[in-house]
Amino acid sequence: MNTPIHVAFIGNPNCGKTTLFNAYTGARLKVANWPGVTVEKKEGFFSYQGEQIRLVDLPGIYSLTSYTMEEKVSRSYLMGDEVQVVIDVADASSLERNLYLTLQLIEMGKPVVLALNMMDIVEERGMAIDLHRLPEMLGIPCIPVSARQKRGLEILMHAVLHHKDKDLDVLEHDHPYESKHRHDHHKDIVMVYRDEIEDKIDMISERMEEKYGPVNNVRWHAIKYLEQDEEILKNHPLDLGDVVDRSYETDIINEKYDFIEEIIQECLVGKSEKAQFTDRIDRWLTNRIWGVPIFLGIMALVFFLTFAVGDWLKGYMEQGIEGISGLITNGLVALGVGDLVRSLVVDGILAGVGGILTFLPNIFILFLALAFLEDSGYMARVAYVMDGIMGKIGLSGRAFIPMLLGFGCTVPAVMASRALEDPRDRLKTILVTPFMSCSARLPIYVLFSQMFFGRYALLAAYSMYVLGILVAILVALVMNQFTKRKGINTLLMELPEYKTPNLHSIAIYTWEKVEDYLKKAGTTIFAASILIWVLLNFGIGGMVTDMSESFGAMLGRQLVPVMGPAGLGYWQIVVALISGLAAKEVVVSSMSVLFGVSNAAGQAGMSAMAAALAGVGFTTVNAYALMTFCLLYTPCMAAIATIKRETGSWKWTLFGAGFQLAVAWVVAVAVYQAGLFLTRI
Amino acid sequence: MMLREGKLKEGYLVEEIRLEDKIRRRLQILGLTRGTRVEILNRKKSGTTIIKVRGTRFAVGREVAEGIEVREPDTRISRSDQREVSA
Numbered sequence: 001m002n003t004p005i006h007v008a009f010i011g012n013p014n015c016g017k018t019t020l021f022n023a024y025t026g027a028r029l030k031v032a033n034w035p036g037v038t039v040e041k042k043e044g045f046f047s048y049q050g051e052q053i054r055l056v057d058l059p060g061i062y063s064l065t066s067y068t069m070e071e072k073v074s075r076s077y078l079m080g081d082e083v084q085v086v087i088d089v090a091d092a093s094s095l096e097r098n099l100y101l102t103l104q105l106i107e108m109g110k111p112v113v114l115a116l117n118m119m120d121i122v123e124e125r126g127m128a129i130d131l132h133r134l135p136e137m138l139g140i141p142c143i144p145v146s147a148r149q150k151r152g153l154e155i156l157m158h159a160v161l162h163h164k165d166k167d168l169d170v171l172e173h174d175h176p177y178e179s180k181h182r183h184d185h186h187k188d189i190v191m192v193y194r195d196e197i198e199d200k201i202d203m204i205s206e207r208m209e210e211k212y213g214p215v216n217n218v219r220w221h222a223i224k225y226l227e228q229d230e231e232i233l234k235n236h237p238l239d240l241g242d243v244v245d246r247s248y249e250t251d252i253i254n255e256k257y258d259f260i261e262e263i264i265q266e267c268l269v270g271k272s273e274k275a276q277f278t279d280r281i282d283r284w285l286t287n288r289i290w291g292v293p294i295f296l297g298i299m300a301l302v303f304f305l306t307f308a309v310g311d312w313l314k315g316y317m318e319q320g321i322e323g324i325s326g327l328i329t330n331g332l333v334a335l336g337v338g339d340l341v342r343s344l345v346v347d348g349i350l351a352g353v354g355g356i357l358t359f360l361p362n363i364f365i366l367f368l369a370l371a372f373l374e375d376s377g378y379m380a381r382v383a384y385v386m387d388g389i390m391g392k393i394g395l396s397g398r399a400f401i402p403m404l405l406g407f408g409c410t411v412p413a414v415m416a417s418r419a420l421e422d423p424r425d426r427l428k429t430i431l432v433t434p435f436m437s438c439s440a441r442l443p444i445y446v447l448f449s450q451m452f453f454g455r456y457a458l459l460a461a462y463s464m465y466v467l468g469i470l471v472a473i474l475v476a477l478v479m480n481q482f483t484k485r486k487g488i489n490t491l492l493m494e495l496p497e498y499k500t501p502n503l504h505s506i507a508i509y510t511w512e513k514v515e516d517y518l519k520k521a522g523t524t525i526f527a528a529s530i531l532i533w534v535l536l537n538f539g540i541g542g543m544v545t546d547m548s549e550s551f552g553a554m555l556g557r558q559l560v561p562v563m564g565p566a567g568l569g570y571w572q573i574v575v576a577l578i579s580g581l582a583a584k585e586v587v588v589s590s591m592s593v594l595f596g597v598s599n600a601a602g603q604a605g606m607s608a609m610a611a612a613l614a615g616v617g618f619t620t621v622n623a624y625a626l627m628t629f630c631l632l633y634t635p636c637m638a639a640i641a642t643i644k645r646e647t648g649s650w651k652w653t654l655f656g657a658g659f660q661l662a663v664a665w666v667v668a669v670a671v672y673q674a675g676l677f678l679t680r681i
Numbered sequence: 682m683m684l685r686e687g688k689l690k691e692g693y694l695v696e697e698i699r700l701e702d703k704i705r706r707r708l709q710i711l712g713l714t715r716g717t718r719v720e721i722l723n724r725k726k727s728g729t730t731i732i733k734v735r736g737t738r739f740a741v742g743r744e745v746a747e748g749i750e751v752r753e754p755d756t757r758i759s760r761s762d763q764r765e766v767s768a
Binding site: 062063065067093094096097100249250253254257278279282286288291380383384387388391396397489490491492493494495496 | 704709717
């Protein structure tokens with residue numbers, strides 16, 4: 001097979017690159033309606049007309065400068081020799097802004113094909129783009145597509161295959177006869193600047209080639225020297241003191257936009273202002289007074305759906321799982337399997353994994369709700385609405401997006417912090433995000449609040465989320481005192497148009513999360529359940545009948561004195577908490593194994609466990625302290641690994657883990673002691 | 682005057698951006714070049730403002746809004762016209 005053609009997708013944030021990527025490769029990468037969803041480059045393969053194509057999706061950028069992380073990643077990748085064709089994905093419904101990057105890409109010298117995405121929206125608004133004049137003015141093929149409706153995909157790839165060879169900037173057609181004239185229909189320079197700048201470009205180009213030999217995109221380099229681009233100056237130092245007397249960046253940007261205005265004037269027909277739909281919604285959602293209450297209301301609704309509707313669905317899930325567990329247990333008996341194996345399967349695996357699977361409906365609803373929020377365009381508004389409050393704790397409103405995503409899962413939330421430019425803001429956000437209660441902690445709340453809080457269960461669970469936010473705010477405040485940074489608010493964020501949430505992307509998103517959850521149940525939780533079963537059924541003298549003589553109990557007892565003040569001084573609880581470092585759900589599955597309850601989430605299981613806990617003196621106050629501790633203590637291993645990757649520092653990762661453990665202990669102690677005091681009076 | 686002082690729902694033209702290089706550059710790249718029309722859509726008490734530039738909405742923090750110098754679309758022309766008349 002011939003080597004694949006290497007094609008890269010690039011474009012402004014939120015222009016639909018990933019939707020297009022998914023459409024070609026059949027991948028199921030996350031798509032949402034806020035800028036900065038894609039933070040890493042992703043690859044996919046497919047074939048078109050017998051050619052293998054290697055497609056790369058890059059994080060969205062507004063320009064090819066080297067100031068943000070995304071820009072650096074995308075630019076150095078595009079400049080590499082690997083990439084043969086660049087597909088510039090533009091949101092055709094805001095062409096004016098998107099064309100800036102297009103002009104820069106063309107200047108870079110690689111073959112560029114412009115994909116005009118969201119043409120359906122352009123039409124909806126009663127606008128039209130002159131598809132004859134636009135490619136004429138830009139000198140590159142411009143293909144209308146709609147990634148959501150999967151239109152224009154074939155033609156786009158057709159154009160890519162045609163333009164992959166660089167020499168094609170001279171368009172030749174096959175004459176049946178001899179022709180001595182050159183048929184150079186296209187000019188190879190997208191735009192010509194003022195004489196002053198063009199003169200300097202010529203001078204710099206000459207000098208650069210003198211020093212570095214032939215460079216294949218010397219014009220682009222010359223322009224970057226004029227803009228005094230740090231990376232270019234560092235990698236290719238050149239003595240230009242007499243030519244570049246100041247930064248010409250502003251001039252170059254201005255001229256590019258002048259040209260863009262010209263293009264828009266000639267190519268955009270029927271420029272209507274039918275974007276009022278978004279303005280009408282924004283009147284409420286970003287309202288000075290109602291913005292924050294509406295946001296809080298939406299979040300309250302999300303959690304109400306998660307707990308109330310989720311629990312109703314959970315009832316059916318329980319019955320199903322109990323049925324299956326029963327079948328397996330009976331099957332094992334019928335097969336005459338030995339006690340040891342049967343105990344492993346029934347008391348270990350079924351109790352652990354089955355208990356976790358029961359919570360799937362809650363998880364499903366939570367992620368479904370988050371998917372709606374993300375896909376509608378509301379996410380970016382939340383950053384605006386919360387900006388004032390976030391400013392008070394020394395963070396930009398933008399930092400609220402990762403924190404909000406933290407309600408789903410800490411791992412992608414920490415990764416989303418990449419969109420923050422200031423490294424200190426990023427670090428702070430990464431350190432407080434784990435306090436936002438992730439979905440893995442949800443089973444703990446559901447179980448304990450239902451066991452101990454009766455009709456106040458919903459309130460008890462809800463209070464955990466509020467407590468998590470409060471602790472995050474408090475921690476950020478304290479950190480802000482240390483950094484002593486002036487409250488400079490340099491928020492700058494695009495607010496996308498609202499869109500009717502796309503069912504397909506919501507389905508992808510939610511399914512992905514459900515799949516993750518199932519996978520986790522089948523791997524981490526499965527393994528942890530077996531491990532816990534082994535720890536609890538074996539002691540120094542081999543297999544034990546009394547769990548309190550097992551290895552697990554011995555281990556747990558070591559830490560009982562430490563956890564006592566927090567009302568968690570039970571070896572069983574300590575074991576469950578330690579095992580929760582693998583994944584927070586494991587706290588619940590371990591409890592099931594510890595108390596020999598087959599399905600902790602079921603009615604019978606719950607009362608059995610509640611009775612067992614009550615037997616050791618574990619009351620409502622202890623339960624609340626446990627929920628608090630689980631909310632705040634060190635996140636799971638996957639989250640810790642992500643924090644390490646994103647901060648690039650073991651020091652900060654370990655500090656974070658230790659710090660969260662300390663915070664959890666302090667708050668749990670406070671909660672427990674206060675609770676004891678209150679119940680005594 | 683600065684964008685921070687601009688009235689809601691009004692359009693202005695960008696005069697100059699008086700902010701540190703990094704943020705000025707980002708604004709220019711997004712199309713806030715001299716003479717560009719900026720519309721103020723919304724503003725919070727904290728000063729965070731929603732603006733519309735070249736068909737795109739942006740949320741900008743208070744300090745950013747305080748660093749963008751704008752003018753009303755027609756004042757300069759009319760003023761110079763007046764001067765010509767008086768001269």
